[in-house]
Amino acid sequence: DTAVSQTPKYLVTQMGNDKSIKCEQNLGHDTMYWYKQDSKKFLKIMFSYNNKELIINETVPNRFSPKSPDKAHLNLHINSLELGDSAVYFCASSPLALNEQFFGPGTRLTVL
Amino acid sequence: AQSVTQLGSHVSVSEGALVLLRCNYSSSVPPYLFWYVQYPNQGLQLLLKYTSAATLVKGINGFEAEFKKSETSFHLTKPSAHMSDAAEYFCAVSAEGASGSARQLTFGSGTQLTVLP
Numbered sequence: 001d002t003a004v005s006q007t008p009k010y011l012v013t014q015m016g017n018d019k020s021i022k023c024e025q026n027l028g029h030d031t032m033y034w035y036k037q038d039s040k041k042f043l044k045i046m047f048s049y050n051n052k053e054l055i056i057n058e059t060v061p062n063r064f065s066p067k068s069p070d071k072a073h074l075n076l077h078i079n080s081l082e083l084g085d086s087a088v089y090f091c092a093s094s095p096l097a098l099n100e101q102f103f104g105p106g107t108r109l110t111v112l
Numbered sequence: 113a114q115s116v117t118q119l120g121s122h123v124s125v126s127e128g129a130l131v132l133l134r135c136n137y138s139s140s141v142p143p144y145l146f147w148y149v150q151y152p153n154q155g156l157q158l159l160l161k162y163t164s165a166a167t168l169v170k171g172i173n174g175f176e177a178e179f180k181k182s183e184t185s186f187h188l189t190k191p192s193a194h195m196s197d198a199a200e201y202f203c204a205v206s207a208e209g210a211s212g213s214a215r216q217l218t219f220g221s222g223t224q225l226t227v228l229p
Contacts, residue, residue, distance in 0.1 A: 004155075033217075040221070041150075041200055041221070041222045041224075042219075042221055042222070043156075043202065043219040043222075044219075045216060045217065045218075048216065056216055090155055090156070092156075099144045099146075099161070099163065099206050099217075100146070100158055100161055101158075101217060102158075103148075103155035103156040103157070104155050105154060105155045106153075106154070106155050
């Protein structure tokens with residue numbers, strides 16, 4: 001039973017395209033996150049949703065738009081992809097009362 | 113504001129030797145502290161966490177860490193390294209959000225642990 005799942009695992013696309021990454025958690029957690037890990041392995045939070053409401057929105061280009069249809073899902077849509085968007089994107093979830101975050105396996109995005 | 117500094121982006125130890133990965137934090141409020149491990153091409157897995165209870169925290173796979181407030185440190189140790197410990201290790205700090213909402217994790221830059229035979 002996968003706790004936090006992401007699709008696709010790999011995504012290769014051309015500059016200028018629009019793409020989406022999906023995330024689902026079956027842990028019943030209230031809060032979900034998107035992180036970006038760059039080529040130097042540096043992890044930075046992008047967004048956080050609590051019960052479908054956006055609560056953290058770091059300095060991220062507005063080409064990135066998170067969407068949470070329900071509290072078990074948090075999708076990431078990226079418009080007009082750029083070379084610098086190439087990275088591994090991780091979804092995570094946590095219960096509000098605790099602070100431990102559970103991470104998905106990651107989506108490796110390559111923009112050509 | 114909170115931040116984490118991991119000293120040493122690469123650490124190499126021999127199999128059976130002590131593992132010591134260093135982490136110093138900065139936080140304006142009492143922090144929660146975490147160590148995560150990332151194996152190649154995988155997501156992050158929690159090793160252990162400090163949440164203001166015991167200062168010496170034991171985690172999975174024989175790892176432990178000690179919270180030292182006076183030194184603002186949370187170093188990760190393991191008495192005897194195993195080949196399977198080779199991975200990227202991340203220290204993270206979290207503090208409560210401005211409106212009492214979910215705490216935000218801030219990660220260090222990671223330490224790549226290599227275990228030599």
